Amino acid sequence: MAFAAFATGTAKEQAPRRKSRIALLLLLPGILYMMLFFLVPLVSLVMTSLQAPVEFGDIGEYETAFRWENYVVAISTYGEHILRSFGYALMATIFALLFSYPLAYFIGVKARPWPLLQKLMLVMVIAPFFISFLLRTLAWKSLLSDEGFLVSSLKALSLMAPDAHFTGTGAAVVFGLTYNFIPFMTLPLYANLERLDTRLVEAGGDLYARPATTFFKVTVPLSMPGIVSGVLLTFIPAAGDYINASPQFLGGPSTAMIGNVIESNFLVTNNYPAAASLSIILMAVILVMVVVYIKRSGTEDLL
Amino acid sequence: MTRPLPQDPMLRRLVLQAQQAQFSRRNVLKGMGVGAAALTLAACSSGGQSELSPATDVSDTEKVVRWDNWSYYLDVTDGGDYPSLDMFEAATGIKPTYTEAIDDNNSYYGKIKDQLKLGQDIGADIACMTDFMVSRLIRFGYLAPLDYANMPNVTANLVPALKDLDYDPGRKFTLPWQGGFAGIAWNKKALPGGLTSVSDLWDPSLKGRVGVLSELRDTMGCLMLDQGTDISGDWGDDEFDQAMAVLSENVANGQIRNIKGNSYSEDLQNEDTLAAIVWSGDITMLNEEAGDRWEFALPAKGGPLWNDNFMIPMGATHKKNAEMLINHYYDPEIAAIVAAYVNYIPPVVGAKEAAIAIDPELAENQLIFPNDETLANSKVFRTLTSEEEQKYGAEFQALILGA
Incomplete structure (x- = not known):
């Protein structure tokens, strides 16, 4: 999709727009990297922190919940x-x-x-x-x-x-x-x-x-x-x-x-x-x- | 975007939905957030796991086996070769990869648990872990059942006392690798009189110079035996709490300097600790490495006996080769070579006779070949229920953390 943006449209008309797309494109690896290695682990951490133990569960068995008491x-x-x-x-x-x-x-x-x-x-x-x-x-x-x-x-x-x-x-x-x-x-x-x-x-x-x-x-x-x-x-x-x-x-x-x-x-x-x-x-x-x-x-x- | 819509109503609806979604920046970001949450959910989901089945065994085409073990746990030459493994390769043509990957049951479990849960390859076909941990792995259904057809030596030579255990009746999933005791050791120069029981550690003259193990079953086992509890028998919260009270009192008043795992040997060497609860074979090795300075004894009222066990995870891709490796180490001659080096108890009938051929003194070593009297003085810590494991584990860890 991003490559199509380069191919279509005349350069003059879309000059400023194209510039911002290139900026986005250049940002993409960084954004993906942050997503994968910062945002996902962070969300995962927050969700883990709210988990509740499975009833009659074994050691290390927890299920998704909203147990804010964990913090207390x-x-x-x-x-x-x-x-x-x-x-x-x-x-x-x-x-x-x-x-x-x-x-x-x-x-x-x-x-x-x-x-x-x-x-x-x-x-x-x-x-x-x-x-x-x-x-x-x-x-x-x-x-x-x-x-x-x-x-x-x-x-x-x-x-x-x-x-x-x-x-x-x-x-x-x-x-x-x-x-x-x-x-x-x-x-x-x-x-x-x-x-x-x-x-x-x-x-x-x-x-x-x-x-x-x-x-x-x-x-x-x-x-x-x-x-x-x-x-x-x-x-x-x-x-x-x-x-x-x-x-x-x-x-x-x-x-x-x-x-x-x-x-x-x-x-x-x-x-x-x-x-x-x-x-x-x-x-x-x-x-x-x-x-x-x-x-x-x-x-x-x-x- | 003017392609005709597909005939199938389901696909049609999906395409329409997809077209409605506009790719504004905000939507993209929102999508990423949802994606992240979905990924996270996938990562966190714990329920609904199906039963695992063994991975495809490629042993016949790939002649390799990968073995994870603890440090100082196999005969090794100064050049870094493992003679008994070389013999295995020469006899079977299977190339073993030996890694000292395990430093502690819990941290190794932490490393492999996600793969175990999904039945994936953990990077090893076989690994050795302690009783309580393999019992947990069996409970979770993470281990592949063993095929005794590949292990004639095991059928012939496994010590009868270890054939049936409460966590693995009939040894369907695990087989013992080495066994040992937890007991007391002391610095011979500082304590020429020696120690006889665990309560000797609480002598005021040793204030701040005592170490205990961070393994619950070994430390608590020693303390409970000292109080007259049979740790292999039917004990409960009362007995555990009683021993816990002694331990926490001695941590609080500074009698116990430190609670740690394998690295207690450093404290013994720099003499921060003069007496400690330790593992039997380590002291023999330490005396060889750092001068003959320490002595080990089973406490008068008994010490815990434990075993480390071979286990093959469901995801192992060279299961047959791994079984042949186990078979190799159940050859009494090979077991004797290992025992002579590691100083732990081999679970192999005939290893003692084979060891006498290497060095007659070995047969007298109670830590390698305990006689009935020594064995009567040691007890196996009974398997805890999962509820007990969590409760006692949390209490013991809280004590280590000073909470």
């Missing part, structure tokens, strides 16, 4: 996990920001006279990506183990109680999240600070602003787009992460995040409606938080 049950059962996920993600994001900002500032601003150093440091930020994220997390697990160097040193210095441990605690999970998502924070910040006009900072000094004042009044507002995208790139995946908090990695029975709950409901208990409704709750909460955050930080043009 999910929130009342796993409300703590939802809060914990966002708490951990928030902490990890703040730590990553505190760690990444000086790093990105150094690479992007202070190291400008030495391009080689700049490149070297960027490589050092990215290099861990060449090794699987799972492997690196497992490596941390053994570095932080009870008989490992770190924990036994801290215990020898009485900085840790003799029967305390690190792996399997919330602190370990937040540590893992921070570590794993730091590059997602550093790179957007670097991309932004690298373009920072230092003359503006100098102007701040010329106007008798203390360095701290210049930093908060000039540098931070200018780097806001970098901060916003870094925070989004860190916070969103961290909230849904199920690797760091899993008992196989850095977590324990008291650190399960929403991702672990979804995984367990989906794979082990085959409670698909619960897993689906939790996924939707997770998506909705993230969406609301991101919109509010972007509105607040005054960078709507990112959307």
Whole structure:
């Protein structure tokens, strides 16, 4: 049908119309792709989340229904996990920001006279990506183990109680999240600070602003787009992460995040409606938080 | 569009309807939405499934068989060859493809369940899964019945105790691959005195250094046996809840550090856990790999005995070849080779005698060739009804998640 459009009609008369058809044609693969891999799964997820168990059914047997109570049950059962996920993600994001900002500032601003150093440091930020994220997390697990160097040193210095441990605690999970998502924070910040006009900072000094004042009044507002995208790139995946908090990695029975709950409901208990409704709750909460955050930080043009 | 309408009234109506539908952009979008919903419905539809039947067997023309199994579950050389599989190929001319695809019963089930439901090829002709999972697959009618004519060794050598199970009377659909125990293991250096019972794990000196398995039947089996419940017998909610109370108390007070599957071996190695509920054969392998540091024992009040089982899904396209593979592993000589490597219990009569020829010490190993005394101290976890499976499974998972 689309090809027939090219063949018939004179070009002059239909010029604008033809243009829009070509645009549609060019959009078609994208639209089909989104349909198939975004819209269909999303509709399927929403419908699964409303399914009801088959009466006297076997494990994993559900039928199409409109059981919105699934959401109530999910929130009342796993409300703590939802809060914990966002708490951990928030902490990890703040730590990553505190760690990444000086790093990105150094690479992007202070190291400008030495391009080689700049490149070297960027490589050092990215290099861990060449090794699987799972492997690196497992490596941390053994570095932080009870008989490992770190924990036994801290215990020898009485900085840790003799029967305390690190792996399997919330602190370990937040540590893992921070570590794993730091590059997602550093790179957007670097991309932004690298373009920072230092003359503006100098102007701040010329106007008798203390360095701290210049930093908060000039540098931070200018780097806001970098901060916003870094925070989004860190916070969103961290909230849904199920690797760091899993008992196989850095977590324990008291650190399960929403991702672990979804995984367990989906794979082990085959409670698909619960897993689906939790996924939707997770998506909705993230969406609301991101919109509010972007509105607040005054960078709507990112959307 | 001026073609005459067809004569058939049905077709006529359809064509008219089709002509009425205008292809405005909005309609196209609407159509896409409906299409998406229809696709989704098709994907979600659960009811009205018909009974499955075995797929066409092309074994005679395609001399291959695809086998999915767990890691460390077959004899392997340093070069990555599987001697017992090579023997199978040499004897039958069938080329086996062996994949360590299974890490956990539940996640493997999650991977293959949609194909199983439709009776389609799961990418393997044969796979090994644990009792409770094959019992579920039998219940759902996902498995192809076995043809004993292709398996004379099974008829001759299957251990009598495993011939009739409550979930598969007469072994119509499944056959045991290897069996093992769940029990307790401890770090010999940290606990030179060793442990004798499951309740020893709750000693205050082990606070935060205890691990248990994320497999319901193994962990709960150990705990229930410790409380004097016969897990193979007629127990109910009371006994389960009683054991659950002990478990949740020890999770809540931090005595139990972690609840996990196969990867518990890492915690033992880095000494985060000093004592744990584990699987028998793993400890032998771990001692060989990472220094002789651990000891395994069946708890004084008994440990659960489980089996992993061969199963052939309805969609398997090389069923006969798969049956010949099972037949091969029911040859006592071959079973002994595997047992000597994996350290689990072979379900094959005569494997012990054949193992003595390989290494006389093997025959004494209670974890591979348990004597009557050891077997009397182990129990098979009874098959749960589907209602119980869902209820207990949800309770146990909630505990793992700290909910």
